[in-house]
Amino acid sequence: MQTIEQLEQQFGIPGSLNFSMGPSECVMINIDTPFAKARITTQGAQILSYRAADALHDLLFLSHLTRYGNRRAIRGGVPICWPWFGVDPSGSGRPAHGFARIRVWDVTDVQQTESGGIVLTLNLTPDPVDEKLWRCAYSLEMKIEISEQLKLSLTTKNLDSECFVISQALHTYFAVGDIHKTQVRGLDNHHYLDKVENFREKLQQGEIHFRGEVDRVYLDSSDNLFIEDTEWSRRIVVESAGSNTTIVWNPWDRVTSLKDMTDDAYQYFVCVESANAANDSISLAPGESHTLSACYRIMPLS
Numbered sequence: 001m002q003t004i005e006q007l008e009q010q011f012g013i014p015g016s017l018n019f020s021m022g023p024s025e026c027v028m029i030n031i032d033t034p035f036a037k038a039r040i041t042t043q044g045a046q047i048l049s050y051r052a053a054d055a056l057h058d059l060l061f062l063s064h065l066t067r068y069g070n071r072r073a074i075r076g077g078v079p080i081c082w083p084w085f086g087v088d089p090s091g092s093g094r095p096a097h098g099f100a101r102i103r104v105w106d107v108t109d110v111q112q113t114e115s116g117g118i119v120l121t122l123n124l125t126p127d128p129v130d131e132k133l134w135r136c137a138y139s140l141e142m143k144i145e146i147s148e149q150l151k152l153s154l155t156t157k158n159l160d161s162e163c164f165v166i167s168q169a170l171h172t173y174f175a176v177g178d179i180h181k182t183q184v185r186g187l188d189n190h191h192y193l194d195k196v197e198n199f200r201e202k203l204q205q206g207e208i209h210f211r212g213e214v215d216r217v218y219l220d221s222s223d224n225l226f227i228e229d230t231e232w233s234r235r236i237v238v239e240s241a242g243s244n245t246t247i248v249w250n251p252w253d254r255v256t257s258l259k260d261m262t263d264d265a266y267q268y269f270v271c272v273e274s275a276n277a278a279n280d281s282i283s284l285a286p287g288e289s290h291t292l293s294a295c296y297r298i299m300p301l302s
Helices: 004-011 252-257
Strands: 017-021 027-032 036-041 046-052 106-112 118-124 138-146 150-158 164-166 168-170 173-175 182-185 191-194 200-203 214-219 224-229 234-241 245-250 269-276 282-284 289-300
Touching (some): 004 017, 004 106, 027 118, 036 138, 046 150, 150 168, 168 289, 182 269, 224 269, 269 289, 282 289
Antiparallel strands (some): 017 027, 027 036, 036 046, 168 269, 173 269, 191 214, 224 234, 234 289, 245 269
8 A cells, every 4th residue: 555655755746736644544635726626535536525716615525424444435525336336236245336436546647737737547456355356357547637627537448358347437426505406407308217216217307306315327318417506506517428327316315324424414415427337338348448537617507
């Protein structure tokens, strides 16, 4: 594991990027650019906070009850679901959403752009624990760009001698002022699988409003979506590439079953996830690679 001292010496940028020790010895990467401040942890290559320089509120929601370390998932920010999304497709009891979000990744590169932004690269490679869960040789790279926008790119490369299939998601928790005053636009006339009703297929008509639990897999979804947050008078633009699936989730009163969230937490976030899931799973032949990417930015709600 990379130490704070090693990381600081190799990748630190005075005044712009430094490393610190967080809860349960999770390494934190603290970024301060002319455009935004951000915080990332090497556990799961997970961005926890992104706040544009002129923003009143963080782009991302992070539960203050979340648990860190000891291969536990962090509740909030942008967890990486990989190499499978949802429950274990093999039915053998492996952890939901795979193992990428609970592993410690290596920082492999930091670049400062001409305008003062930061591009951070983290990598994950197989270890003996994961080989018991998924016996495939791979390389997994996460690029995070902190600028006037937040850009994420997750690249999987098949280093194995055989083909393998992945499903995945950038499980982004977007912070909102009030879920009752929030809607998601851009999925009108798209079919979705409704997990609340045993994956029944339905057709979306109009915007998505939140009046109860929502857990949906939208098929053949648009590359451009909009989260309209009336309480905070802002529109979050979500642009995806390498993805034909979008997950929209808010647990509503089921939040009480989640030990790492307060009972009222559902009011303050919505998950809109760029994904490859359901009929959009990715098959990679030896040597092939696939990149799932997303770009997030905030605009005034006019």
